[in-house]
Amino acid sequence: MHSPESVPVLVKRLPGNEDLPLPAYATDGAAGMDVVSAEDVELAPGARHAVATGLAIAIPAGYEVQVRPRSGLALKHGVTVANAPGTIDSDYRGEVKAILINLGTEPFAIRRGDRVAQLVLAPVTRAGWVEVSELDETARGEGGFGSTGGLAALKG
Numbered sequence: 001m002h003s004p005e006s007v008p009v010l011v012k013r014l015p016g017n018e019d020l021p022l023p024a025y026a027t028d029g030a031a032g033m034d035v036v037s038a039e040d041v042e043l044a045p046g047a048r049h050a051v052a053t054g055l056a057i058a059i060p061a062g063y064e065v066q067v068r069p070r071s072g073l074a075l076k077h078g079v080t081v082a083n084a085p086g087t088i089d090s091d092y093r094g095e096v097k098a099i100l101i102n103l104g105t106e107p108f109a110i111r112r113g114d115r116v117a118q119l120v121l122a123p124v125t126r127a128g129w130v131e132v133s134e135l136d137e138t139a140r141g142e143g144g145f146g147s148t149g150g151l152a153a154l155k156g
């Protein structure tokens with residue numbers, strides 16, 4: 001079910017995964033839906049794996065789904081999403097996967113049903129290029145990559 005203000009997203013549990021819960025918001029104000037692993041995987045330190053979710057989805061045009069890390073896994077175990085935020089295109093019909101990497105020092109065991117990442121539905125604004133031969137001048141100009149100074153914000 002979806003509340004009146006939510007955006008319907010079609011979801012199909014792939015064969016053999018009918019028992020897995022759909023991604024769900026853990027609290028009323030959660031931005032992301034926790035998504036569970038459909039497989040058992042042991043992630044060695046430094047290893048990465050495209051963790052199956054057992055789900056295929058059809059996102060409405062004008063939206064994307066971002067695959068984001070769970071901060072608890074990142075903080076406690078160094079396990080994060082290697083391509084964060086992963087992008088699920090609205091025209092993708094394959095299995096949604098979470099590309100996890102273990103940046104920690106210990107092997108990390110993922111069990112089927114573990115909440116491994118979170119999915120955020122987000123609007124997409126598409127750009128239309130307007131090609132020009134000159135761009136306008138700004139105070140920043142070509143400065144970047146630390147050009148405004150280091151870490152300290154307070155002087156004196």
Ligand SMILES: O=c1ccn([C@H]2C[C@H](O)[C@@H](COP(=O)(O)OP(=O)(O)OP(=O)(O)O)O2)c(=O)[nH]1
Pocket residue numbers: 067083085086087088089090092095096097098099
């Ligand atoms: O974390 C992710 C990232 C991507 N995908 C799927 C959905 C997405 O629509 C598709 C392509 O992703 P992306 O464009 O990031 O990868 P690519 O390397 O550019 O592949 P492609 O050439 O297929 O676009 O792969 C996932 O399941 N999980």
Ligand SMILES: [Mg+2]
Pocket residue numbers: none
């Ligand atoms: Mg791509």
